[in-house]
Amino acid sequence: EAGVTQFPSHSVIEKGQTVTLRCDPISGHDNLYWYRRVMGKEIKFLLHFVKESKQDESGMPNNRFLAERTGGTYSTLKVQPAELEDSGVYFCASSQVGAGEQFFGPGTRLTVL
Amino acid sequence: GENVEQHPSTLSVQEGDSAVIKCTYSDSASNYFPWYKQELGKRPQLIIDIRSNVGEKKDQRIAVTLNKTAKHFSLHITETQPEDSAVYFCAAKTPGAGSYQLTFGKGTKLSVIP
Numbered sequence: 001e002a003g004v005t006q007f008p009s010h011s012v013i014e015k016g017q018t019v020t021l022r023c024d025p026i027s028g029h030d031n032l033y034w035y036r037r038v039m040g041k042e043i044k045f046l047l048h049f050v051k052e053s054k055q056d057e058s059g060m061p062n063n064r065f066l067a068e069r070t071g072g073t074y075s076t077l078k079v080q081p082a083e084l085e086d087s088g089v090y091f092c093a094s095s096q097v098g099a100g101e102q103f104f105g106p107g108t109r110l111t112v113l
Numbered sequence: 114g115e116n117v118e119q120h121p122s123t124l125s126v127q128e129g130d131s132a133v134i135k136c137t138y139s140d141s142a143s144n145y146f147p148w149y150k151q152e153l154g155k156r157p158q159l160i161i162d163i164r165s166n167v168g169e170k171k172d173q174r175i176a177v178t179l180n181k182t183a184k185h186f187s188l189h190i191t192e193t194q195p196e197d198s199a200v201y202f203c204a205a206k207t208p209g210a211g212s213y214q215l216t217f218g219k220g221t222k223l224s225v226i227p
Contacts, residue, residue, distance in 0.1 A: 003156070004156075031213065033213075033214070033215075035215075035217075040219070041219060042117070042119075042202075042216075042217045042218055042219045042220070043157070043202060043204075043215075043217040043220075044217070045214040045215060045216065048212060048213060048214055055212060055213075056212035056213075056214055058212070058214075059214065091156075091157070095213070101147070101159050101162070102147075102159075102213075102215065103159075104149070104156045104157045104158070105156055106155065106156040107156065
């Protein structure tokens with residue numbers, strides 16, 4: 001079984017630019033989550049999709065972040081415009097059942113210069 | 114919201130010794146506590162979890178204990194091996210409103226010295 005995949009693995013952009021991260025969950029997993037880890041800090045929740053619907057977006061830091069999951073399959077997370085403090089590792093996770101184990105992807109390391 | 118504190122931030126042990134990582138949580142309603150291991154350059158992977166109706170769970174050399182009254186839980190690794198070297202994260206999940214978000218600790222970097 002293929003695990004959660006994320007693209008790209010690394011992204012380096014200038015402040016003010018736009019970046020789009022992609023996550024492909026494990027096939028059949030209705031639940032998809034985005035998390036972020038800023039250097040040296042904890043992994044923080046951003047949002048949770050159930051199929052194509054946003055179940056919980058309480059962790060989204062501000063309106064520069066836009067997450068979508070059209071069709072309930074893969075998801076994208078767009079940052080526009082990027083700021084220096086957006087640098088970190090963005091993880092995607094998925095689970096078959098909401099209360100079940102969350103399987104993490106390898107993460108996308110975003111560096112904003 | 115939930116807050117999870119994790120200690121220590123770094124831990125070095127000799128191969129064969131035991132390692133203990135401790136976490137505390139703030140929300141007494143939290144009912145699920147997973148532990149993730151992240152090896153260098155790899156994704157976080159679940160190694161063990163415990164639910165609030167259980168006090169202890171073991172899986173070979175790994176065990177987790179939960180004290181609901183004190184709101185803390187711990188990871189115990191016995192007979193450590195070099196391949197146990199990694200960053201370990203504890204987390205807690207608070208039920209409610211269909212949200213399944215995990216609240217993580219800051220991580221513990223475990224080094225097992227051969």
